[in-house]
Structure formats: structure tokens, C-alpha cells
Amino acid sequence: MSEHCIIIGASHAAAQLVSSLRQEGWEGKISLIGDEPNLPYHRPPLSKAFFVGEKTEDELLIRAADFYDKNNVDLLLGSRVTKIDRDAKKITLEDGAEIAYTKLALTTGARVRKIPFTGCELAGVFYMRDLNDVKQTHKFTGPGKSAVIIGGGYIGLETAASLRKIGMNVIVIEAMERVLQRVTAPEVSAFYTRVHTEEGVDIRTQAGVDAIVGEKHVTGVRLADGTTVPADLVIIGVGVIPNIELAKEAGLTIDNGIAVNEFATTNDPDIVAAGDCTNHYNPIYDRKLRLESVQNATDQAKIAAKSICGKPEAYNALPWFWSDQYDLKLQIAGLSQGFDQVIIRGNSEQGRSFAAFYFSKGRFIAVDAINRPKEFMMSKRALTSGQTADPLKLADESIEIKDVFN
Amino acid sequence: MPLIIYKSHDGNTQEVHAEVGTSIMQAAVDNGIDGILGECGGCCSCATCHCYVDPAWVAKAGEPDSTEKDMLDCVLDPQDTSRLSCQIVITDEMDGIIIAMPKSQY
Ligand SMILES: Cc1cc2nc3c(=O)[nH]c(=O)nc-3n(C[C@H](O)[C@H](O)[C@H](O)COP(=O)(O)OP(=O)(O)OC[C@H]3O[C@@H](n4cnc5c(N)ncnc54)[C@H](O)[C@@H]3O)c2cc1C
Numbered sequence: 001m002s003e004h005c006i007i008i009g010a011s012h013a014a015a016q017l018v019s020s021l022r023q024e025g026w027e028g029k030i031s032l033i034g035d036e037p038n039l040p041y042h043r044p045p046l047s048k049a050f051f052v053g054e055k056t057e058d059e060l061l062i063r064a065a066d067f068y069d070k071n072n073v074d075l076l077l078g079s080r081v082t083k084i085d086r087d088a089k090k091i092t093l094e095d096g097a098e099i100a101y102t103k104l105a106l107t108t109g110a111r112v113r114k115i116p117f118t119g120c121e122l123a124g125v126f127y128m129r130d131l132n133d134v135k136q137t138h139k140f141t142g143p144g145k146s147a148v149i150i151g152g153g154y155i156g157l158e159t160a161a162s163l164r165k166i167g168m169n170v171i172v173i174e175a176m177e178r179v180l181q182r183v184t185a186p187e188v189s190a191f192y193t194r195v196h197t198e199e200g201v202d203i204r205t206q207a208g209v210d211a212i213v214g215e216k217h218v219t220g221v222r223l224a225d226g227t228t229v230p231a232d233l234v235i236i237g238v239g240v241i242p243n244i245e246l247a248k249e250a251g252l253t254i255d256n257g258i259a260v261n262e263f264a265t266t267n268d269p270d271i272v273a274a275g276d277c278t279n280h281y282n283p284i285y286d287r288k289l290r291l292e293s294v295q296n297a298t299d300q301a302k303i304a305a306k307s308i309c310g311k312p313e314a315y316n317a318l319p320w321f322w323s324d325q326y327d328l329k330l331q332i333a334g335l336s337q338g339f340d341q342v343i344i345r346g347n348s349e350q351g352r353s354f355a356a357f358y359f360s361k362g363r364f365i366a367v368d369a370i371n372r373p374k375e376f377m378m379s380k381r382a383l384t385s386g387q388t389a390d391p392l393k394l395a396d397e398s399i400e401i402k403d404v405f406n
Numbered sequence: 407m408p409l410i411i412y413k414s415h416d417g418n419t420q421e422v423h424a425e426v427g428t429s430i431m432q433a434a435v436d437n438g439i440d441g442i443l444g445e446c447g448g449c450c451s452c453a454t455c456h457c458y459v460d461p462a463w464v465a466k467a468g469e470p471d472s473t474e475k476d477m478l479d480c481v482l483d484p485q486d487t488s489r490l491s492c493q494i495v496i497t498d499e500m501d502g503i504i505i506a507m508p509k510s511q512y
């Protein structure tokens with residue numbers, strides 16, 4: 001049988017996989033199957049530039065529409081894979097059709113975690129993941145209207161900033177003690193709380209949601225303390241769950257994500273996986289990770305393509321991430337989880353530019369750089385090469401950041 | 407449509423006709439050009455789209471803003487004509503522009 005690579009899930013990892021497969025010399029057929037009706041598009045702008053209308057749907061495309069034609073890719077969009085038969089090496093689509101493969105790539109990503117709040121079925125209640133959902137929210141936005149965001153993570157805060165830009169009244173409800181609690185130091189959380197407050201957002205921490213209220217359309221959110229806040233729009237952003245079911249039913253190893261080795265290969269040598277759906281070992285941090293980032297989707301997809309083409313190369317990229325809110329450009333390099341020391345360069349209590357450097361047992365592990373591109377770039381290089389830094393020098397702004405790392 | 411000539415680190419060239427208004431990064435990504443990744447989608451956050459503009463074309467490519475300048479100040483293997491290709495929007499005047507990619511991006 002002639003070579004045929006099927007890619008399941010059509011998003012960031014898939015778009016890179018197609019490109020890398022051809023770059024690595026894959027001459028066989030490629031089929032790209034995705035259940036969303038769209039060509040692979042950039043998700044990050046959904047809560048940022050696209051939400052406020054600064055980017056059009058066309059501008060969201062990761063690669064131009066004719067890219068797939070030029071690369072001889074069979075596109076099956078709006079189509080869901082329901083089964084993988086590893087013995088027969090074929091997959092089944094929702095409509096029962098079966099397609100045979102020689103190589104299979106799982107780029108099924110993640111879906112939003114849903115919480116069955118009373119009233120979650122009301123019109124005007126949304127999750128932020130897919131383009132179609134975000135397009136629907138536009139019917140409920142407008143200057144002077146009210147929005148409640150449940151969840152003070154990056155996506156919730158970005159959406160809050162976007163809603164303020166549109167001129168809406170915004171309340172953010174966060175269950176924990178501070179926003180971004182899982183991912184940043186208290187100083188960084190305090191900074192974001194301050195800026196959002198300055199921008200007119202009402203942030204309520206340690207607050208619970210009792211119910212979403214309204215008749216047909218949402219009119220408010222009742223909090224655990226009994227008060228009800230008004231809402232024309234409710235956006236829930238409380239994390240994601242990896243899409244592993246298909247892989248699990250096919251007997252692939254699952255371990256908080258689809259388990260892959262350093263070559264992005266599952267326990268079936270003909271099946272690779274990349275992106276939000278995977279769990280892999282990271283040599284820089286010496287632990288297993290399930291990441292939710294474009295960087296990981298892209299870089300791991302390149303590794304997966306190499307494995308499919310018989311040119312295996314180990315994955316050892318440094319995780320990095322970004323978030324845009326108001327005039328704040330946050331760039332994160334490395335993973336701060338497990339830090340025991342934070343060094344602030346600049347002033348986090350005033351103004352809108354500083355960097356937080358994270359250390360664990362004396363070792364430099366990550367940076368959150370806010371309007372500090374140089375600090376981000378130098379840290380990314382240092383973390384990639386395993387270089388550490390002197391905390392005292394990092395805190396001293398009279399020393400150029402380039403000199404701190406040299 | 408203006409012609410963009412991409413030069414890989416080992417001297418190979420690939421020619422692409424690109425739409426006016428898209429970026430040099432997007433045109434590269436749309437055409438599967440190796441060496442320009444564009445992870446952040448062009449929001450000037452990643453520098454995985456670093457390129458060298460051929461000296462003869464530098465003026466036509468315009469000036470980097472302050473964020474881009476800061477990023478370029480810290481990229482691997484910077485040169486005088488370094489740019490982030492996502493920040494160069496293609497115009498008719500760029501017909502024939504030559505863009506080289508750094509070795510570190512392969
Ligand atoms: C609003 C928002 C803002 C974000 N901002 C940032 C940011 O600033 N920076 C950053 O790095 N990351 C950001 N992210 C995260 C980033 O978008 C994800 O990490 C990235 O999309 C992961 O890509 P992926 O290809 O692994 O999976 P996904 O993008 O999750 O795509 C997987 C696709 O597979 C489809 N699929 C699943 N199962 C099947 C099946 N059985 N059959 C067919 N299709 C299937 C899914 O429907 C989906 O279309 C953001 C995410 C969101 C939602």
C-alpha cells in the first residue's frame with residue numbers, strides 16, 4: 001500500500017505538521033481531518049485582537065487557504081474521527097466511512113472544562129476555545145453592557161481587557177486568593193489586579209458562583225455570598241482537558257494526556273502525537289509536562305514530522321508563552337512552577353514594566369517579562385542553554401540585562 | 407504580486423509571489439519556507455521570524471518600532487539589517503526583495 005499519513009485535529013500542531021512533513025520529504029498522501037469547520041487558525045487572538053475586531057477571520061488563518069492545495073493535502077473539515085483501529089490501521093469517521101493509514105498523527109488538542117452551573121444553558125453564556133463560539137459572543141457585546149468572567153487565568157483576564165476596550169462593564173470572579181494563582185508569583189498577580197482595577201475592571205477573588213440567572217437570556221450571576229451581579233454576557237474560563245478519548249479507546253498509553261516519548265511517538269510506533277493533547281518528558285525541567293501553548297504545539301509537531309519521516313530527533317525545546325492585555329505585553333520563558341525565590345527587576349507596584357525572575361534551589365528557571373522584551377529574550381537564551389544568573393545583578397537596573405547574562 | 411526571494415542559511419533560494427498587505431513572515435509560512443517559524447502569529451512576541459534584509463532593500467522595509475528593536479538587540483546572530491519578518495508588511499515597492507534566514511532558525 002502507498003504511504004498515507006492521517007492527521008486528526010486541524011489546529012496549530014496540525015498546520016505545522018503538514019508543513020514539516022513536506023519539508024522533511026514526505027511524498028506520501030496527507031489527509032487532515034478536523035471537526036471544526038475552519039481551516040487551522042490562530043487561537044490566541046480569539047481573546048485578544050479578534051475579539052475586539054482588530055483582526056478578521058481571514059487574518060486568523062495559520063496558513064493561507066491555498067497552502068493545503070499546494071502541499072497536496074486532502075482536507076476533511078467539519079468531520080469527526082470516532083475510532084482508530086490499530087490492527088487494521090484504519091480510522092472511522094462519524095458518518096461511518098473508513099480510511100486506511102500507514103502513519104497516524106494525533107493533534108486533537110484540548111477542550112474547555114465545563115462546569116454545570118445552574119443556568120449555564122442560558123443565551124449569552126460562553127466558553128472561549130473555538131472561533132465559532134467567539135463569533136457568537138459578538139451578539140452580546142456592546143458599549144455600556146455588562147459582562148461577568150468566571151475564572152481569572154490568562155484567557156479570562158485577556159477577555160476582560162478586550163471587553164473593557166469595547167466599553168463594557170466587567171467583573172472577574174476568581175475562586176482562589178489571587179488571579180493567575182497557579183501560574184505566577186504573588187507580585188505578578190498583584191500587578192495584574194492593579195492594572196485591571198486601574199482600567200475599570202472589578203476583580204473579586206475568593207468568590208464563588210452559585211448560579212447563572214435569567215429567563216431565556218442571562219441577566220446576572222448569583223455569587224456564593226448571595227449577591228447578584230448583572231450580566232448580559234458570561235464567559236467561563238476555568239481551564240481545559242486534553243482530548244485523549246480516541247487514543248485511549250485505541251489502547252494507547254494515557255498519562256495526563258497522550259503519553260509520548262522524546263520523539264513525539266506514542267507506544268504505537270506508527271502513531272505520533274503533538275500539542276495540547278500530549279504528555280511528554282522535558283529534559284530541561286526533568287519532569288513530565290502537559291503544556292497548553294502554541295510553542296509546544298509547533299515545536300512538538302516538527303519533532304513528530306521528523307519521526308514519521310524516519311529522521312528522529314529528540315524534543316528538548318524551552319517552553320514559552322505570551323499574553324497581551326491593554327498595553328501590557330507579557331512574555332514568559334520557562335516554567336515557574338516550583339519556584340522558591342522571585343527577583344523583581346523594575347517596579348511592579350508602579351507603572352507597567354518589570355520582570356519577575358524565578359529561581360528554584362538557586363537555579364534560574366523562568367521569567368515573566370512585562371513590557372520588557374530584552375529581559376525575555378536574554379532569559380530565553382539563558383534558559384535554553386542552561387545558564388543561570390546572579391539574582392543580585394538581576395535586581396540591579398543599573399546593570400544592562402545583556403551584561404547580567406554575559 | 408511582489409516577488410519575495412528567501413535565502414536559506416546554506417544559500418538556497420526560494421521565490422514566492424506574495425499579496426500586498428501580508429507580512430514577510432506570513433508569506434514564508436504560507437509557502438512552507440523553512441527557517442521562519444512565526445510562532446506568535448506576528449504579534450512581535452517570539453522572534454522566531456528573525457531575518458536579514460538584503461542591504462539594498464533595508465530602506466524599503468521600513469523602520470522597526472521600539473519593541474522590535476529591543477527584541478532584535480537580543481536575538482542570536484544579529485546583523486545590521488536584522489528584522490522580525492512579521493513586522494515587515496509587503497508593499498508593491500518590495501518587488502524583488504531578498505530576505506535571508508539565520509542559521510539558528512533551522
Ligand atoms: C482564547 C485563547 C487564547 C490563547 N492564548 C494563547 C497565547 O497567548 N499563547 C499561547 O502560546 N497559547 C495560547 N492559547 C493556547 C493555544 O491556543 C493552544 O495551546 C493551541 O491551540 C494548541 O494547539 P493544538 O493543535 O495542540 O490543539 P487545539 O488548538 O486544541 O486543536 C485541536 C483540534 O482538534 C480537533 N479535534 C479533537 N478531537 C477530534 C476528533 N476526534 N476528530 C476531529 N477533530 C478533532 C479539535 O476540535 C480542535 O479543532 C490560547 C487558547 C485560547 C483558547
Ligand code: FES
Nearest residue numbers: 444448452453492
Ligand atoms: S512571528 Fe513572533 S515575533 Fe514575528
